[in-house]
Amino acid sequence: MAMAMAMAKALANLNLTDHVVSKRNQGRPSLSYRPMMVTMCYKKPYWASVHEDIESHLKQAIVVKEPVEVYEPMRHLVFSVPVNMAPALCIAGCELVGGHREQATAAAAALHVVYAASFVHEHLPLSDRPSLVPPPKSKPVMYHAFSSNIELLIGDGMIPFGLELLANSENPDQDNSGRILRVMGEITHAVGSEGMVSGQYNELQCSGSKGKDVKCEEMKNHAYEKKEGGLHACGAACGAILGGGSEEEIEILRRYGFYVGMMQRLGSKKEVEELKKLAVEQIKGRFDEAKVEEISTYFEWNLSRV
16 A cells, blocks of 8 residues: 555656647557568567567668767667666557557657657766765666767767657657657656666765665655656657547556566565556556467566566
């Protein structure tokens, strides 16, 4: 009960719907099918196939070309950051509301690029950066092949590049302009001053703190809510928007994504189980059961890491 109340409060504090361009989501378009970028094997685990589609889209979109000094480090940085589930949730959310994977692949790729830019900026190899004490057991790391100046500049360029990927997915045949504009607002809000930046600031404020500091513990929880919870909530909601989901479905999947995101901090097994229960409650009985079961295989993998 305490976990549910805390998560409900955190969701309310995200203010995720205040910035939305239009709260009326356009209906599902009739799609003219085109070949998928990747030939899928139906026996392949669901999440593996989703990540492969996103990676394939990124590899086609980010090629080393002139100016090489920009695109070479950009490609390296995009593919060197740890895998994040938020982009995959974008595709899962789209499919849960009855959409098709190709409707959300570009947005998922864009979300990965924008997340990668934020990750790069947060993990610049600066000698004067204080370290978290003790470091979280799940704290991701990355290999730095370029100087901090290069990573800073390229990270700046990755954000507009990601938004360009999303904008380029506009298709008059699908009449998806309004949905893409809304998703663009969702992503920029999730990674901006009221989203991941706010979380990173709170985390930095507590860097180097020792012992049990109640204020710092609250700030760290806020950081998780904004960085992991907010980003994953954004991913799932964006997928629902692009798939033509109703407003109710969009908000259901936003909550689902938030709970999945909060699982990333990998607390006690009890905490993760409670978050799993909250997440499953959002989608069970509301969407196609076969698809829900397929998507829920994520929890088996996540619990095995605790």
